[in-house]
Amino acid sequence: MKAFSGKYGNTLEFGHLIGGEEVFEGRVLERRNPSDLEDLVARFPEGTKETLRKAALKAREAFKEWSETPAPVRGQVLFNLAKILEREKPTLTRLMVREVGKTFKEAGGDVQEAIDTAIFFASEGRRLYGQTVPSEMRNKELFTFRRPLGVVGMITAGNFPIAVPSWKLIPAVLAGNTVVWKPSDDSPVLSYIFVKLFEEAGLPPGVINVVFGGGKDSTGQWLVELMDEGLLNKFAFTGSTKVGRWIGEVAGRNLIRPTLELGGKNPLVVMRDADLDLAVEGAWWSAFATGGQRCTSAGNILVDAPIYEEFKKRFLERTEATVVGNPLLYPEVTYGPFINERLFQRWLEHYTWGQEDGATLLFGKGRITRENPYPRFLGDPETGLYGWPTVWEARPGMRQFTEEIFGPTINLVKVDGIEEAIEVANATPYGLSSAIYTNHRHWAYLFKVGIRAGMTSINNTTVGAEAHLPFGGVKASGNGARESGIWVIEEYTYWHAVNEEYSGRLQLAQMDTGYVSPKAPTPWAEVLGF
Numbered sequence: 001m002k003a004f005s006g007k008y009g010n011t012l013e014f015g016h017l018i019g020g021e022e023v024f025e026g027r028v029l030e031r032r033n034p035s036d037l038e039d040l041v042a043r044f045p046e047g048t049k050e051t052l053r054k055a056a057l058k059a060r061e062a063f064k065e066w067s068e069t070p071a072p073v074r075g076q077v078l079f080n081l082a083k084i085l086e087r088e089k090p091t092l093t094r095l096m097v098r099e100v101g102k103t104f105k106e107a108g109g110d111v112q113e114a115i116d117t118a119i120f121f122a123s124e125g126r127r128l129y130g131q132t133v134p135s136e137m138r139n140k141e142l143f144t145f146r147r148p149l150g151v152v153g154m155i156t157a158g159n160f161p162i163a164v165p166s167w168k169l170i171p172a173v174l175a176g177n178t179v180v181w182k183p184s185d186d187s188p189v190l191s192y193i194f195v196k197l198f199e200e201a202g203l204p205p206g207v208i209n210v211v212f213g214g215g216k217d218s219t220g221q222w223l224v225e226l227m228d229e230g231l232l233n234k235f236a237f238t239g240s241t242k243v244g245r246w247i248g249e250v251a252g253r254n255l256i257r258p259t260l261e262l263g264g265k266n267p268l269v270v271m272r273d274a275d276l277d278l279a280v281e282g283a284w285w286s287a288f289a290t291g292g293q294r295c296t297s298a299g300n301i302l303v304d305a306p307i308y309e310e311f312k313k314r315f316l317e318r319t320e321a322t323v324v325g326n327p328l329l330y331p332e333v334t335y336g337p338f339i340n341e342r343l344f345q346r347w348l349e350h351y352t353w354g355q356e357d358g359a360t361l362l363f364g365k366g367r368i369t370r371e372n373p374y375p376r377f378l379g380d381p382e383t384g385l386y387g388w389p390t391v392w393e394a395r396p397g398m399r400q401f402t403e404e405i406f407g408p409t410i411n412l413v414k415v416d417g418i419e420e421a422i423e424v425a426n427a428t429p430y431g432l433s434s435a436i437y438t439n440h441r442h443w444a445y446l447f448k449v450g451i452r453a454g455m456t457s458i459n460n461t462t463v464g465a466e467a468h469l470p471f472g473g474v475k476a477s478g479n480g481a482r483e484s485g486i487w488v489i490e491e492y493t494y495w496h497a498v499n500e501e502y503s504g505r506l507q508l509a510q511m512d513t514g515y516v517s518p519k520a521p522t523p524w525a526e527v528l529g530f
Contacts, residue, residue: 001192007039008098008328014188016047016212017195019058020205025051026213031188034101034337035326036383041099044188047211049222052180055209056231059151059178062206067148067176074174075125080201081170082118085111088197092162092190100158100187101336101384103327106290114166114194116467117484121174124486128175128493136513139503146493148176150233153223155215157238158186158339159293162194167471167483168236168259169198169208175492177234179208182223186339188212215243227254234492237261238295241404241430241476248479259481259491261472263404264432265299266462267425269447270311271418272304274437278459280311282437284318286461287410288389291335293343295477296433296455296463298410300394300401302424305416312362312412315391319363322389325378335408337384344385347407350400351390357398364390364409396427404430418443422450432473433462454478 001022003010015024026045033039047055066074085092089111096107133142152172156165165183172179183191195210213219226232227250236259237247244260251258268286270279286298303311325333338344344367351366353359368374368386377386387408394401394411401411415421425434425447434453438444444458454473455465465471470482481491501507 006041007036008033009095011040011042012189012192013043014192015045016051016055017192017208017210018051018055018206019062019209020199023051023054029185029188029212029214031099031186033098033328034339034384035098035328038383039098042189044192044212046213047182047219047222049225051211052219052223052226053229053231055180055211056151056153056226058206059180059209060231062204063148063150063178066173066178066204066207069176071125071128071174071176073125074176075122077198077202078118078125078170078174079122081198082115082122084197084201085115085118089115092193095190095193096161096187097327099189100161100339101327102290103333103336104331110160110163113163113465113467114170117163117166117170120467120485121170124171124489125174128489135499136509137503137507138514139501140507141500141502143498143500145496145498146175146489147496149492149494150177151231152177152179152234152236152492153226153232154179154181154236155220155223155239156181156183158184159290161187161190164238164261165191165194167488168238171488172236172492173198173203173207175489177492178206180223180226180232181208181210182213182220183210185212185214215239224250227251227256230254232256235259236491244478257491258479259483260479261295261481261483262432262476262478263406263430264295264297264473264477265402265404265428265430266296266433266435266453267300267302267428267451268298268434268462269302269415269421269425269436269438270304270307271421271436271438271440271443272306273439273443274307275439275459276307276311276314279437280314280318282435282459282461283315283410284322286435286463288319288322288334288408289463291338291387292408292410293339293406294463296465297406298435298462299404299428300411300413300424302413302415302421304421305414308412308414315412316363319389319391321376323376323378324368324374324386324389326383330378333378337386338407341385343406344387347387347405347409350405350407350409353399354392354394357394357400359395359398359400359411360393362391362393362412364388396424402428418446422447426450426452429476430473431475432477433457435460435462454482
């Protein structure tokens, strides 16, 4: 690794980390600060398929020793990691603000989630329980054990560059697996340092190998294709539903069970009895936190007809107060720039969708520039790609109602009553997160049993996750896999059934079992004279 003086800090040059060694292989890519594109954050190589093969083979070499390391000792590495992450939290937070454009508040939360995850799974090293199962035969015992799967391929997104990788990396290595990780090319420095901190915590070389690069027709695609070469035993992915479907196909033909955490178009319902101040604040944060660049961001706000106009008025007032700008220079902003140009261009398209479908634009004018100024912008908008907070009135069936937009855009949709609210909330292909604001206990009950989503909040936002709860969705939001909490252990282990025979002879279950036959029945109705 080399460091050179830059605009907001040093520019780093580094290679892939394979088997504990830095490997400089592949054409050089750059990552620039999305808040100020003049600021070069990193130069790093794009891994080739051969680079990935080397990483997979190193991971396979490391697997035997690491999988045989006692689970409590593996957990101790994670306890060390938690303490190291706490020490480095201020540095990682500032780096995240610079590298991906998050605010200090959200970046700090991102790092804290990794700390919480490490603490949680450190103790799980002493709780990788199996079961002792009674046998139907005498002098025989049955057991179940959790076993690691092997080499795990991982691809993660850049919007949560520490938290989301921690959901995968930490339980995977705790269970005894080794990893080939392709992080987002939007967050290479954070990814490089994260792996170095694992190594500082005592993780042996080759347990986590990181290979940098892009997605389609690049390193990410080639890593997925290693499943066809038999080099991976598991795959974990966070990203779009389209890519997730393809990964699922490749995994399926190789009899690999993938973990797919995909997109969302998350409904937030506001019922007629809701605390409007609370609902407006929660809906605003669900829509515009991280500039809407979250899979759990609210996509549609479904407002009960009797309060629709009042909610719309208050929500627009709150939206107009949203502060946008460079979070490194102005920590008070609500959100910063788009993470990359691809997301920005996709976001711009939805203005055309809305016009074509007949949606009503209530607030928003596309990209913020000097010629198209946003009144609450701080700094120079030309230094990055910044978008107006945007609000539409829309209806079910419209493209922008149905498709994930992944930017600072929200739709207001009028509904009438809890039944219609649930029907409309379920009317998209997705099922990740959901929320309802109501003080009516029966309406809250009907929503939580009627919504088709992996996660539901009552009188809270669609965004936010805690390290000890399962994270994931249904329908187009995932394949049923869960991340975080004890549930994720199922994704990185298989159950091994063991029977031990002590009788010294062949005993055949079902055939030699000493079943008990019932006695002849007593005619109790006759005895009682009934």
